[in-house]
Amino acid sequence: MIEVRGLEKAYGKRVALAGVDLTVEAGEVFALLGPNGAGKTTTVEILEGFRARSRGDVKVLGVDPARGDAAWRARIGIVLQTTGAFEELTVAEVVSHFACFYPRPRPADAVIEAVGLTAQRAVRSSELSGGQKRRLDIALGLVGDPELLFLDEPTTGLDPVARRQTWELVRSLAAGGKTVLLTTHYLDEAEALADRAAVIAAGRVIATGRPRELGGRHDAEAEVRFRRAGALAEPALPELAGAVTEAAGLCTIKTAQPTQTVAVLTAWAASAGVAELPELTVMRPSLEQIYLDMIADHDKAAQS
Amino acid sequence: MSTSTSTSTSTSTGAGAGAGASPGPSPAAAMPGLLRTGVARIGVELKTFARNRQAMFFTFSLPVLFLVLFGAIFHGEIKGSGVDFRQYFVAGMMATGIFGTGFANLAIRVAMDQDDGTLKRLAGTPMPKGAYFIGKLGSVVVAAAVQSALMLTLGVALYGLRVPTDPLRLLTFVWVFLLGVMGTSLLGIAYSRIIKKARAAPAVVQPPYLVLQFISGVFFYFGSIPGFLRTTASLFPLKWMAQGLRSVFLPAAFAAREPGGAWNRPLTALILGAWVVGGFALVLLTFRWRGRSDEG
Numbered sequence: 160m161i162e163v164r165g166l167e168k169a170y171g172k173r174v175a176l177a178g179v180d181l182t183v184e185a186g187e188v189f190a191l192l193g194p195n196g197a198g199k200t201t202t203v204e205i206l207e208g209f210r211a212r213s214r215g216d217v218k219v220l221g222v223d224p225a226r227g228d229a230a231w232r233a234r235i236g237i238v239l240q241t242t243g244a245f246e247e248l249t250v251a252e253v254v255s256h257f258a259c260f261y262p263r264p265r266p267a268d269a270v271i272e273a274v275g276l277t278a279q280r281a282v283r284s285s286e287l288s289g290g291q292k293r294r295l296d297i298a299l300g301l302v303g304d305p306e307l308l309f310l311d312e313p314t315t316g317l318d319p320v321a322r323r324q325t326w327e328l329v330r331s332l333a334a335g336g337k338t339v340l341l342t343t344h345y346l347d348e349a350e351a352l353a354d355r356a357a358v359i360a361a362g363r364v365i366a367t368g369r370p371r372e373l374g375g376r377h378d379a380e381a382e383v384r385f386r387r388a389g390a391l392a393e394p395a396l397p398e399l400a401g402a403v404t405e406a407a408g409l410c411t412i413k414t415a416q417p418t419q420t421v422a423v424l425t426a427w428a429a430s431a432g433v434a435e436l437p438e439l440t441v442m443r444p445s446l447e448q449i450y451l452d453m454i455a456d457h458d459k460a461a462q463s
Numbered sequence: 464m465s466t467s468t469s470t471s472t473s474t475s476t477g478a479g480a481g482a483g484a485s486p487g488p489s490p491a492a493a494m495p496g497l498l499r500t501g502v503a504r505i506g507v508e509l510k511t512f513a514r515n516r517q518a519m520f521f522t523f524s525l526p527v528l529f530l531v532l533f534g535a536i537f538h539g540e541i542k543g544s545g546v547d548f549r550q551y552f553v554a555g556m557m558a559t560g561i562f563g564t565g566f567a568n569l570a571i572r573v574a575m576d577q578d579d580g581t582l583k584r585l586a587g588t589p590m591p592k593g594a595y596f597i598g599k600l601g602s603v604v605v606a607a608a609v610q611s612a613l614m615l616t617l618g619v620a621l622y623g624l625r626v627p628t629d630p631l632r633l634l635t636f637v638w639v640f641l642l643g644v645m646g647t648s649l650l651g652i653a654y655s656r657i658i659k660k661a662r663a664a665p666a667v668v669q670p671p672y673l674v675l676q677f678i679s680g681v682f683f684y685f686g687s688i689p690g691f692l693r694t695t696a697s698l699f700p701l702k703w704m705a706q707g708l709r710s711v712f713l714p715a716a717f718a719a720r721e722p723g724g725a726w727n728r729p730l731t732a733l734i735l736g737a738w739v740v741g742g743f744a745l746v747l748l749t750f751r752w753r754g755r756s757d758e759g
Contacts, residue, residue: 229589237587241580247514259503260590264494302478
């Protein structure tokens with residue numbers, strides 16, 4: 160669906176993209192993750208044919224977006240970051256207007272229903288709530304029945320309820336077999352929606368993979384922690400597969416085998432007559448933490 | 464609101480039924496053409512225009528207000544010409560109305576389309592690019608025609624303006640109107656390029672429009688305006704539109720009071736035509752589908 164090799168973009172001397180490689184397969188929901196200014200929107204706009212690139216090979220649906228014609232445009236759907244156009248028109252008017260640009264549009268009413276705006280179909284778009292406006296934007300991206308949908312920051316600025324509703328909508332698109340490329344700076348969004356994600360920072364892809372595996376999180380070491388209180392304060396710890404640190408009665412074991420570690424500790428505590436390990440926690444580093452570490456590492460590497 | 468609801472229903476069922484009727488995926492459905500999408504754009508532009516109070520006020524209410532107000536203030540004939548100044552003024556107001564609907568209105572609306580992402584959205588669809596311009600020009604033709612009819616009616620009812628029957632005069636009205644609409648519309652679209660923020664648009668659009676109104680023989684008899692301002696005005700379309708419309712509505716004898724002592728229709732056609740060509744070239748040079756750079 161999308162093939163990007165060595166994509167570069169410079170504005171004068173400022174380098175926005177310094178070599179981006181991406182592959183998005185058919186039927187996949189792919190997230191482009193990164194902080195503001197990392198190059199997400201620049202990348203997507205090049206893929207959408209809105210921006211020219213400086214270097215690299217780009218194919219979207221087998222076509223170079225810089226040469227995409229109307230027939231190519233008819234096969235993609237674009238949901239921009241901005242919202243708030245067509246204020247004087249009603250939901251139904253805007254959607255059916257956009258339908259007339261496509262060779263095989265979906266019926267306007269069906270699209271309006273799919274995005275959950277049936278009750279608002281006769282409401283002017285200026286009077287919609289933020290979440291409803293966003294869903295109207297998505298309706299406009301869908302009305303041409305595209306094979307590939309671009310969603311640029313679909314939930315930025317939405318309240319939590321509207322955000323969940325938008326997620327449900329994207330999930331239903333994915334279930335319907337659409338290929339979706341979305342950009343987001345929310346990690347939970349990538350984790351909730353995407354089959355695969357690429358983390359982009361300072362114009363480069365620094366990691367690609369399933370969101371739960373990004374940055375090696377799935378096999379990153381977990382921390383098992385408990386308090387050595389009461390009957391557990393004295394006895395020596397059993398042999399554990401991991402690095403043990405103790406501070407102020409709090410015992411932390413960094414380990415790749417947290418389950419085994421807990422089992423060993425439980426047996427050890429039982430032999431001391433304690434059934435419950437006080438304040439037991441098992442933590443994996445959050446995606447947030449790994450993401451921040453990745454970006455920090457990248458920044459450090461870039462500076463040295 | 465009630466009208467908007469009913470229009471929306473009819474529009475969407477039309478499009479919905481059309482799409483629903485197509486039997487399954489045919490291998491190569493035709494891309495919608497320029498004509499069909501252009502007409503759809505005109506419809507949407509007119510709806511947007513009709514629901515925008517500001518646009519309606521500036522296009523219809525304000526010219527009518529001016530016509531009535533100035534008609535009450537100024538009267539009497541133009542220095543022994545036998546022509547009531549108010550008739551002179553109605554022709555000028557029609558010209559300036561067309562100019563405003565084309566230039567000022569479109570400059571502001573295109574700047575808004577730029578700002579709110581309408582242009583970028585349209586550019587992201589398979590819509591033929593020309594459809595956007597057909598929509599803008601077509602909607603201005605309709606709005607300006609309604610506006611001219613309104614002012615003509617008032618001119619006839621209040622100031623004794625006579626609707627010409629001479630085919631040559633009627634034909635002159637048609638080409639002055641069409642060339643005027645096209646030239647000023649294209650100029651407006653091109654001018655929108657220098658508007659940085661749509662909110663500030665009126666402040667950027669009104670000054671040239673106001674100045675041209677004052678120096679082009681709209682509110683004052685053109686002969687009473689200082690020479691260098693007359694020369695400046697002669698470079699722009701408004702003066703020629705006003706003169707062309709006077710040649711439609713004022714008595715033949717008044718031609719002697721025009722610059723050069725004649726209506727000068729050929730030169731009027733030439734200059735208005737040149738503005739259409741020039742305006743088109745300016746649009747091609749300046750128009751951008753993408754907004755001002757928004758990096759991210």
